Amino acid sequence: MAFHTKKLINEPNHVVTEFIEGLVETYPGLQYLDGFPEVKVVLRADVSGVSYDKVAVISGGGSGHEPAHAGFVGKGMLTAAICGDVFASPPVDSILAGIRAVTGPSGCLLIVKNYTGDRLNFGLAAEQAKSEGYGVEMVIVGDDCALPPPRGIAGRRGLAGTILVHKVAGAAADSGLSLAEVAAEAKRASEMVGTMGVALSVCTLPGQVTSDRLGPGKMELGLGIHGEPGAAVADLQHVDIVVSHVLKQILSTETNYVPITRGCRIVLMINGLGATPLMELMIAAGKAVPRLQLEHGLAVDRVYTGSFMTSLDMAGFSITVMKADQKILNYLDAPTKAPNWPVAADGDRPPAKIPVPLPQSRSKKHDEKTLSRPQQLSPQGHILEIAIEAAAIAVINITDSLNDWDSKVGDGDCGSTMFRGASAILEDMKKCYPLNDPAETILQIGSSIGKVMGGTSGILYNIFFKAAYTHLKAVGHSDIRVPHWAGAFEAAIAAVSKYGGAKEGYRTLLDALIPASSVLKEKLAAGVDPVDAFVLSAEAAVTGAESTKNMLAQAGRSSYVSAEILASVPDPGAMGAATWYKAAAEAVKEKYNTH
């Protein structure tokens, strides 16, 4: 099956020239050679072949691998990048134009990924340039570890490891070495590096349909960067297993592609293939480092995580491992102005990352360790426990509905956010809630929420319980009666309204809590039995929450949503609030009924 992918482009045939135009607009240090659309060369704006006294380092190839190669042009890395059309080697004339533009008396090194088209085009351009009197050397990178030897005349493909070779060569050239020396450093680096990729999707060529070759639940292992099928198709696994497999393959002693044995120092690159979120790349990096250290016995000296050598919009990543010594590390750490080289990855890493200890609160007063659940609960403590437990369980039970409503009017996580808070409350209550002291217990509920909940409702409930605590504390004793609770409830609502800026009718959780508070106060004033007043106020909370369906949102993310969508669901925060409040009231009522 094939399908069209939406793209923010103009004419598909112009993507490379328009990419280059945007790139040079973005980075003042970059420039392009005249001659569009045939000649597509990005070069350092401060370098002219007439006067450049260092070895120029030139690379390139087909486009579609951005930021490679043009994003690595800059002092300390590439002097120029020759861009072909998407996945097509650049023509000899463009390569020659690039060589002439940046090569001075010190000559130039061409770093070429091992593909037949690139070898031939760069090779012929090199010969031509030599015949014009330029000093030219060429290093071919074939870091692919996916397929076993022998690899015939095609050899191993050039993949993301090429970026590390660019950096080594660029730094060597910048340090003033001769052409022969720079070429030797680049060659040495290219012999120490191995790469293997994993893909979850096939990439889309601009203006073309995407193949659904892989299908759901599958991944391809050992692929190139041009949409060609991988060496194997497998069921999608947890990234931990994928990382482990790929590392074993790169470091295989059978293929012996990289000269890396236990005890070696290495650098690691986790390279996104174009459509992989940084979060997933970092997860892979976090799993790869300890595996390399513990399973393979290697010292991981540097880690580079990001998208460096992509394959258009392919989902997946490649892992590169390169043997390192101090000289290589110095080259990798050397400063560069290349826009897409990862800054802040330089410098020695500690052998293991030990987290910074959590700072202690300056006030020891509410330190959890000094709190514990009482051995014996007072009648009031017992009721409090029943009410808290019922409220938390009710929130947990409604998680999916809250998420469902929130996915229509927010970001779909209101249920999960409240689930985290409710679960923490249940857990902490067993450990440390001083249930015989209502004020302190309320403070601890706020603290449980503050630790885990996050999101808008997390901070609002934190404020809510803090304000309720302040009110209860001001009572001056722990014999808290229903009118005290009603006062605390009112104060808590006022605080939420004050800090969140919402009022009744704004379509928020206050539309459940404000009616509940009003009814509670009113019934108590009318002399209704306190437990009945509590239950009646819970009914008001539910009615209030349900009425949010008819409200326009004036707070939170829902305020960006159309009235039509809002009318289809109630406010999730209000439904969550009504749910816990009602569950607490019913639990208290049941407790009294059974006595």
Ligand SMILES: Nc1ncnc2c1ncn2[C@@H]1O[C@H](COP(=O)(O)OP(=O)(O)OP(=O)(O)O)[C@@H](O)[C@H]1O
């Ligand atoms: N200013 C506010 N005052 C009171 N309640 C608010 C306010 N803003 C949002 N809310 C409540 O918070 C609920 C959303 O809580 P949640 O923790 O899911 O927020 P979020 O993930 O940060 O954002 P989103 O609203 O997109 O879900 C809303 O349903 C609403 O009841």
